[in-house]
Amino acid sequence: MHLIFRFVLLLSVTFGAHADDVDQHTDRGEHALNLTGRIHLNVNTNDYKASRAFYRALGFAQAIGPFPETNTLEMAHSMGMAEPYRMYAEIIYLGEDVIDPTRLHEPTGRMIDLIQWYEPQNTAPAYGAMNRLGFASVALGTDDLAADLERMAAAGFAPIGPIADSARGERFAVLRDPSGTFVELRQNRSRGHAKTNGSYVTHIDHLAINVSDLDRSIGFYQRLGFMGDAVTERTSSAQEALARGFEEPFVVKEFMLTHSADGSRVLLSQWLSPFDSTPPHPLPINHAGIQRVNYASTDIEGDVAVLAEAGGAFVSPIVRCCDGDRSTMGIAVFEDPDGIFFQLLGTVEPLARD
Secondary structure (H helix, E strand, O other): OOOOOOOOOOOOHHHHOOHHHHHHOOOOOOOOOOEEEEEEEEEEOOOHHHHHHHHHHOOOOEEEOOOOOOOOHHHHHHOOOOOOOEEEEEEEEOOOOOOOHHHOOOOOOOEEEEEEEEEOOOOOOOOOOOOOOEEEEEEEEEOOHHHHHHHHHHOOOOOOOOOEEOOOOOEEEEEEOOOOOEEEEEEOOOOOOOOEOOEOEEEEEEEEEEOOOHHHHHHHHHHOOEEEOOOEEEEOOHHHHHHOOOOOOOEEEEEEEEEOOOOOEEEEEEEEEOOOOOOOOOOOOOOOEEEEEEEEEOOHHHHHHHHHHOOOOEOOOOEEEOOHHHOOEEEEEEEOOOOOEEEEEEEOOOOOOO
């Protein structure tokens, strides 16, 4: 049985805000968190070498690491693991500008935490369809969709369906990485034709998150600092459905949110048809695909207290990362209302000094 430490206190109405209230309540509320933005999204893979080549071809050419293969028992507990883990991990990032390895706690919007877990190992593939609850996909903006699709197809990664128009009018297509993670390439509205390692990908446009109850989830994401305009309910075109791997048009309620600090975006979707009620991947956090997203906090202890008071479920207490008692950073992994994993990272006082 995996060791799980949870704060489960009284549920707050803040986590259950209704969509009808969204247009009038887009601020972060009285007890907002101290988040400055997204540090990275975690992509787990069953084949590190193949996945590294895939993301390198999409412009994630540079890397920091590898990081230590194992760590403390407390770090294992923070990932829902009962025993110390073994892994291979690097932070890979988009663009030519070098990221200082000593400043990985600062949001840049450019980083992926790419991990292959050796112990405990999970060889199951990522989600098989884009309507599964949890982190459904990552969308990357590109200055030349056709050129990037041609390059990726030549490398053996053809899209799962045709190019189509999104609900907002951008042309897009969906690829799968070597472990099955859905990666959407989306044509930028303006073209600069900037290249990184031969790719025209310019930025991480948004993360797509599927939830079971959009009204319930909106308050939670607003608490994290996200703001949006309005919920839309729509039926896709037949072409968009094919592009996302469905034979028939789908029906979905959506809400695009932008983080007030760094501008990073998440697209919350409640699938109405076809609906898959299968819960997101449970602990431990070693399933292939996107399973965890890390946000920077300027007050991790205060933010954990606020989330706990509002009924937040945590995998463990704040854990020192990643140099044992000498660590000056701490992490805390918690869940959204559907059990989707998020992580806070912030400074802590070291317990030991050189």
